[in-house]
Amino acid sequence: MEINVANELFDLSKSYQNWTLQRTQQKMISSTKLLDGFTSLRLKELSKLPYRLNLLDDLSTNENAHSKFLIRLLQYKPALLNFLEYLNNNSGVFNFNLDLIKRPELTWEKMRIDGLIKENNKYAIIIENKIHNAKEQEYQVGRYIEKCRAIGYKVEQIYVLYLTRTNNDHQSSQSWGVQYTIGDFKTRYSKLSYRSDILYWLEEYLETLDDKESLIKSAVIQYIDHLKHLFNKKEIYKNMNKELKQFLSDELKLTTDKAENVEIVNQRITELNELSTQLMDLMKTSKSSLFEEWKDQINEKYDFKSSQIFCYDDTRFVKTGVELEFQGHRFSVLIEHNGSSIYYGFGRHSSSDTLLPEVKYFLGSLIEEESFRSDNSWWYGWKYTSFKNALIDFEYLLKRVLEQIEKSK
Numbered sequence: 001m002e003i004n005v006a007n008e009l010f011d012l013s014k015s016y017q018n019w020t021l022q023r024t025q026q027k028m029i030s031s032t033k034l035l036d037g038f039t040s041l042r043l044k045e046l047s048k049l050p051y052r053l054n055l056l057d058d059l060s061t062n063e064n065a066h067s068k069f070l071i072r073l074l075q076y077k078p079a080l081l082n083f084l085e086y087l088n089n090n091s092g093v094f095n096f097n098l099d100l101i102k103r104p105e106l107t108w109e110k111m112r113i114d115g116l117i118k119e120n121n122k123y124a125i126i127i128e129n130k131i132h133n134a135k136e137q138e139y140q141v142g143r144y145i146e147k148c149r150a151i152g153y154k155v156e157q158i159y160v161l162y163l164t165r166t167n168n169d170h171q172s173s174q175s176w177g178v179q180y181t182i183g184d185f186k187t188r189y190s191k192l193s194y195r196s197d198i199l200y201w202l203e204e205y206l207e208t209l210d211d212k213e214s215l216i217k218s219a220v221i222q223y224i225d226h227l228k229h230l231f232n233k234k235e236i237y238k239n240m241n242k243e244l245k246q247f248l249s250d251e252l253k254l255t256t257d258k259a260e261n262v263e264i265v266n267q268r269i270t271e272l273n274e275l276s277t278q279l280m281d282l283m284k285t286s287k288s289s290l291f292e293e294w295k296d297q298i299n300e301k302y303d304f305k306s307s308q309i310f311c312y313d314d315t316r317f318v319k320t321g322v323e324l325e326f327q328g329h330r331f332s333v334l335i336e337h338n339g340s341s342i343y344y345g346f347g348r349h350s351s352s353d354t355l356l357p358e359v360k361y362f363l364g365s366l367i368e369e370e371s372f373r374s375d376n377s378w379w380y381g382w383k384y385t386s387f388k389n390a391l392i393d394f395e396y397l398l399k400r401v402l403e404q405i406e407k408s409k
Helices: 002-046 063-074 077-090 140-150 194-206 211-230 235-251 258-301 357-369 390-408
Strands: 105-110 113-119 123-130 158-164 189-193 309-313 318-326 329-337 342-348 379-384
Touching (some): 002 235, 002 258, 063 077, 063 105, 063 113, 063 211, 140 158, 158 194, 189 194, 194 211, 258 309, 258 318, 258 329, 258 390, 318 357, 318 390, 329 357, 329 390, 342 357, 342 390, 357 390
Parallel strands (some): 123 158
Antiparallel strands (some): 105 113, 318 329
């Protein structure tokens, strides 16, 4: 009798698991169909819009590009003062003494910080940019605070600006690390969204520019247009957005019962978020597999020792490449992805605390010829690439540096 009951319970549990799996699959299929229909209609409506030309649309506008543009704009001192005044007046508790601004130094991607505004050990403003929702690295902001302390700034001199895509995006508490909390930066922290805050500030600042500042004015106009295009906030999108909303209403079978409509839409958002989570996991797995595949291909093609070829995958970066040596000085040739961008180039060896001047000199001609960026404390030189071209770009660079090492013997 007891055995029969146990078997029935086991069968019931198995049936429930199968039902749950089938229901999840049906939700995923339904969400995918909804997305396919939405995307198809959106492309159709976009094709009806007048032709537009914006250089920023055609360039690589990832987090790094947005950080660079913002810093380049703020390097114009009137823009910086206007921006900080806007923060003081509109971000609640943020409070920065504008009288401190004399000869500010603004950098992007230095010390791996998206943007940094600092001056003579008086203040350091850290800018962390998440406009494209790049994955938040472990203890990220806390580590940046420590970097600023290491170059001479006290905690009370450090400010943090956290830039998100929309107001609904947030910074997690873990990013402050184990030493700090948001409470430690009460009047020295502000979370701004590009959609609501940065775009609004840019439009306000544009009104203050006169004809003498025509180049800055044109850059701001282009950036405003780019952001409005990104967020579908332009007038030309009104009809398209109306059509898309109608499509969603029809597909979700919304009625005049507003309360029920809220439940239906909320349920679909939950399902789409689940789909997004699964896709992100799939992306992570696919990316790890791709970097492992690249490592194997490098291993097959080149006669390196196994200890020279590496492939790392942690919460912050996934990378693969080889470690080389020039006159006893080690460095890396590698491909790396940080969650939002993929790039390749020459990096420090894992045991080096700083960039070695001997390696810097040796790689100088290659870095210049290939127009690599060298504005980073970890990279001798680097350049953006794509998943499609990364291995080709890497192998070309590896071949060139190996030839140069051979010639120097």
